[in-house]
Amino acid sequence: MDPGAAALNAIANRSKMAGLVMDFDGVLSPIIDDPSASELLPGTEEVLGSLATKLGLVALLSGRPVDFLADRAAVPGVALYGSYGLEQRTDSGVSVLPDAERWMPNVQAATAWLHEKLDGAEGIHVEDKSLAVAVHWRRAADHAAAADAINPLVQEAASLHGLRREPGKFVEELRIPVNQDKGTALHRIMDEGGLEVTAYAGDDLGDLPAFRAVSLARGHALIVDGPDMAPGVETVAGAHFDGPADFHLWLKRLDEATS
Numbered sequence: 056m057d058p059g060a061a062a063l064n065a066i067a068n069r070s071k072m073a074g075l076v077m078d079f080d081g082v083l084s085p086i087i088d089d090p091s092a093s094e095l096l097p098g099t100e101e102v103l104g105s106l107a108t109k110l111g112l113v114a115l116l117s118g119r120p121v122d123f124l125a126d127r128a129a130v131p132g133v134a135l136y137g138s139y140g141l142e143q144r145t146d147s148g149v150s151v152l153p154d155a156e157r158w159m160p161n162v163q164a165a166t167a168w169l170h171e172k173l174d175g176a177e178g179i180h181v182e183d184k185s186l187a188v189a190v191h192w193r194r195a196a197d198h199a200a201a202a203d204a205i206n207p208l209v210q211e212a213a214s215l216h217g218l219r220r221e222p223g224k225f226v227e228e229l230r231i232p233v234n235q236d237k238g239t240a241l242h243r244i245m246d247e248g249g250l251e252v253t254a255y256a257g258d259d260l261g262d263l264p265a266f267r268a269v270s271l272a273r274g275h276a277l278i279v280d281g282p283d284m285a286p287g288v289e290t291v292a293g294a295h296f297d298g299p300a301d302f303h304l305w306l307k308r309l310d311e312a313t314s
Contacts, residue, residue: 059294059305062254062275066110067312072251074112075309076241076265079119079128081258082279085299086224088194090182093127096299100130102306107132109313112248116140116237118228118261120185121149138186139230139261140240155186158218158231162186165216165229172208179205186231188212193225223260224285238264245272256302260285266293277302 066073077083083103084093107113107130114134115124121137121144128135135144141155166188169181178195181188190209195201202225209227213220218229237257241264245253255262255269256277266276276293279302289295296302 058296058301059277059308062277062294063305063309063312065252065275066254066309069252070109070111070313072111072249074114074245074248074250074253075106075110075256076112076114076116076244076253076269077256077277078258078262078279079115079117079124081281082256082299082302083115083128086193086258086281090180090189090191095128096303099303099306100128102303102310103128103130103133105310106306106313109310111250112244114244116240116244116255116265118184118187118189122185134244136240136244138184139235139237140243141186141231141233141235151186152233152235154233155231155235158233159186161216161218162188162229162231165212165218168212168215169208173205176201176204184228187228189223189226189228191226195225198225221261222285224283228261236264237261238268241265241268242272245274258284259288263287263291266291277305 080093083095083099116136118139119137121135121142124135124137125144141152143150166183173179173181180191190205192201213229219232221228221230253269253274254277255265258279269276276291278291278293278295280295281298
């Protein structure tokens, strides 16, 4: 059976009670050297907009801030959850979980500290992420040397400001120390939507909790493979796709199947 056929059939058969939740980077947008330049693949906006009129829920659940998602993927009918589900785009603006708001000064201080230490370092980029801060070194000429330089600084920033360190593909991220991740966020999204079937699409370590959550709910894990996949992601049970372009073709097939 071709990748994603089981998820496609399950969603199409119960479309109005089905949910499709997706990461942004590496799933709907290719991974690129400059994370600030990420954008949807051509045609994705149209297919997401069409699916949003047919399914019970279409949503993005990303480590990116909601404002970034709203700028790059503001598709009518598509719900936006940023900062690993700590933020949600609403009609009145951005809603932040109460437990997260009090940590914003810590994140801002850590972000400023990392900019001071790392701005100007060749191939290294500090990304401001609202309720998190990330340090990327994908563009560094020597990935191992860059990681060796970055890791102690990230650890020091985590200790200074009480934040939680999380690794990714050529990235170290500091998040607020609350019991929230993409798994808890996906549980909340499924419960609030009253969904009977859910599929979640992701590609990185931050997606592992969501893959576990959707599997426990007897849903479907959609893993978008790519170069330099983080250990543990390539072995997740589910439908594997050969990059965002391949996943985009699956979205188009799903759209046709729910017409």
